Amino acid sequence: VGAPTDVGGIDSSLPIVLFAVIFGLSMDYEIFLLSRVQEAHLAGMDTPQAVRYALERTAGVITSAALIMIIAFSAFVFGQVVANKTIGLGLAFAVLLDATLVRLVLVPAVLVLAGRWNWWLPEPLRRVMPKVSLEP
Structure with a gap:
């Protein structure tokens, strides 16, 4: 990142800053x-169909948003402050991995493998949780 050799x-x-922003x-x-997966599941689709539906609806938006963030964070690398360069490089790389590998590959794979267990809720929690709906 162009850091001086005597920085150490x-x-x-x-x-800590990288973790907070990446999280x-x-x-x-x-x-x-996941909100799109849940919407599709509540509409009557099984889990693989719901995941497929959610990916079709969100992959483009997630990829576009990630691309914008990667470009913005990569601009920090061309500055003069070493800390900003490091943060920019770290965030750009983390967003790239998160948007491609994690959100569009690993999360959908785990959701499909978990199947109906994605929607399991222990009975004690089911009794105390409020019934909330986003639609009338």
């Missing part, structure tokens, strides 16, 4: 994908 290491706060961004993509 990375700032100890950088991994927030990945949850955004995750909620977007």
Whole structure:
């Protein structure tokens, strides 16, 4: 990243900052994908159909949003501040992995493999959880 050779290491706060931002961004993509899976399942589709439906609806949006974030974070690499360069490179790489490998491959695969267990809720929780619907 163009760091001077006498720096000696990375700032100890950088991994914490990277983790916090990456976690927030990945949850955004995750909620977007899983809400579409749940919508499709509640509409009567089985789990593989619901996952396929959700991927068809969200893959383009997730990929586009990730591409925008990767471009924005990659711009930090061309600055002069070493900490910003490191954060930019780390975030760009993490968003690339998250949007391609995790959200569009691993999560759908785990959902399909889990099948009906995705929708299992223990009876004590089922009794106390409120019935919430996004549609009237």
